[in-house]
Amino acid sequence: MFAAENGLKGDPRLQAISDAIRVVPHFPKPGIMFQDITTLLLDHKAFKDTVDIFVDRYRDMDISVVAGVEARGFMFGPSIALAIGAKFVPLRKPRKLPGEVIAETYDLEYGSDRLEMHVGAVQPGERVIVIDDLVATGGTLSAAIRLLERVGAQVVECACVIGLREVKGQRRLNGKPLYILVEPREIDGCY
Amino acid sequence: MLQRALIFSSSNPICSQLPTTAPPDNTVFPKRNGGWIIPFSSYQLPAFRLRNYRPSDSAANRPNMASQDEQDPRISNISSAIRVIPDFPKPGIIFQDITTLLLDTKAFRDTIDLFVERYRGKDISVVAGIEARGFIFGPPIALAIGAKFVPMRKPNKLPGEVLSEEYSLEYGKDTMEMHVDAVKAGERALIIDDLVATGGTLSAAIRLLERVGVHVVECACVIELPELKGREWLGEKPLFVLVSST
Numbered sequence: 093m094f095a096a097e098n099g100l101k102g103d104p105r106l107q108a109i110s111d112a113i114r115v116v117p118h119f120p121k122p123g124i125m126f127q128d129i130t131t132l133l134l135d136h137k138a139f140k141d142t143v144d145i146f147v148d149r150y151r152d153m154d155i156s157v158v159a160g161v162e163a164r165g166f167m168f169g170p171s172i173a174l175a176i177g178a179k180f181v182p183l184r185k186p187r188k189l190p191g192e193v194i195a196e197t198y199d200l201e202y203g204s205d206r207l208e209m210h211v212g213a214v215q216p217g218e219r220v221i222v223i224d225d226l227v228a229t230g231g232t233l234s235a236a237i238r239l240l241e242r243v244g245a246q247v248v249e250c251a252c253v254i255g256l257r258e259v260k261g262q263r264r265l266n267g268k269p270l271y272i273l274v275e276p277r278e279i280d281g282c283y
Numbered sequence: 284m285l286q287r288a289l290i291f292s293s294s295n296p297i298c299s300q301l302p303t304t305a306p307p308d309n310t311v312f313p314k315r316n317g318g319w320i321i322p323f324s325s326y327q328l329p330a331f332r333l334r335n336y337r338p339s340d341s342a343a344n345r346p347n348m349a350s351q352d353e354q355d356p357r358i359s360n361i362s363s364a365i366r367v368i369p370d371f372p373k374p375g376i377i378f379q380d381i382t383t384l385l386l387d388t389k390a391f392r393d394t395i396d397l398f399v400e401r402y403r404g405k406d407i408s409v410v411a412g413i414e415a416r417g418f419i420f421g422p423p424i425a426l427a428i429g430a431k432f433v434p435m436r437k438p439n440k441l442p443g444e445v446l447s448e449e450y451s452l453e454y455g456k457d458t459m460e461m462h463v464d465a466v467k468a469g470e471r472a473l474i475i476d477d478l479v480a481t482g483g484t485l486s487a488a489i490r491l492l493e494r495v496g497v498h499v500v501e502c503a504c505v506i507e508l509p510e511l512k513g514r515e516w517l518g519e520k521p522l523f524v525l526v527s528s529t
Contacts, residue, residue, distance in 0.1 A: 114443065116442040116443055119442040120439070128442050130434060130462055130465065133422070133425075133431065133434070134431040134432075134433070134465060136426070163415045163434075163440075164418075166415060167418050167422050168422070170391075170419050170420075171423045173385075174395065177388055178388065179387075179388060181385070182419070184415075190380050
């Protein structure tokens with residue numbers, strides 16, 4: 093669900109967050125309008141507001157784990173975790189985590205990739221949110237949900253700054269609620 | 284590889300003292316107390332006074348466990364929370380795993396607080412974090428001190444116009460990239476990473492920022508491996524670390 097439909101309708105922070113995201117046409121290949129959050133990270137107020145909106149939502153939901161998807165999930169997840177008193181658990185590409193891991197494979201447009209998590213980082217019964225910068229098809233987030241459920245955790249929600257058209261109208265992913273701040277912009281007049 | 288093997292096999296106290304028995308059943312991650320993993324010395328530089336500190340100063344100049352009362356009391360919990368994993372990514376390498384620090388909410392918060400206390404009010408407008416573990420520590424610091432966060436990334440990840448800087452690895456080279464319009468000449472910057480070893484990665488980040496006229500005030504890492512002499516490689520550029528692992 094989009095934040096504007098869920099209590100934040102008309103919140104001026106959402107417009108500023110959307111405006112701070114740069115659209116880069118034809119990256120990484122022709123036809124893709126890449127939603128670049130690095131410009132959001134340069135806007136201290138908009139970046140802080142992004143984190144604050146997630147923190148306000150999750151602070152009283154008894155969340156003990158924030159799981160962030162490599163690499164842009166790392167830019168948002170830890171700040172949220174610190175503010176709500178939760179652990180931060182990185183979900184990483186293969187062979188980056190040094191300890192014993194469990195892995196989950198997911199499909200790409202061509203081929204597949206794998207997401208890994210340290211064994212022992214999350215205990216059964218813990219309440220978890222998963223963070224990434226953007227959800228497109230939901231393949232990566234679905235793999236993250238599967239990883240966490242395999243260790244007996246309860247995925248409370250998936251949270252993303254940007255949600256693409258494919259997920260508009262879908263309130264759930266793998267049966268898990270999805271919380272999104274903004275939609276992508278097609279044409280970028282600001283940068 | 285051979286050089287590093289010499290460092291870690293002959294004189295490294297961690298290698299010679301690795302336990303040969305399994306940890307107790309209730310231990311999820313190895314701890315740094317008692318006989319499991321030896322405590323290592325750690326120190327904290329006073330604010331900006333030891334700009335030219337050199338590791339060639341004798342080890343006696345570095346506070347050891349006996350004078351721990353000189354260092355911030357939060358440091359020992361931070362160092363205890365870091366997991367050491369032998370032979371990763373390859374035999375002979377002792378890997379300093381900060382993911383266990385991120386599971387200790389107090390120690391993680393203390394880590395960020397120690398950096399924020401040092402850099403708040405110093406007119407720093409840029410925190411540059413090195414992919415990927417610099418992305419974990421950098422943004423919370425940037426948010427707390429009112430600075431921008433600028434990711435320094437592997438090649439072909441950043442979508443806009445980039446500057447590239449090549450740097451050496453043990454075998455071969457790698458490239459680091461930064462968006463050209465992320466920073467402006469004259470800005471004051473910190474560079475953050477989880478660990479400094481040889482200093483090659485930090486040096487590449489310094490060069491990238493200085494190429495566009497940014498003043499790099501300091502490099503900051505959670506962990507230093509002093510035997511790899513990163514501090515010397517950084518030359519005059521100050522380096523601040525929380526924990527030193529010998």
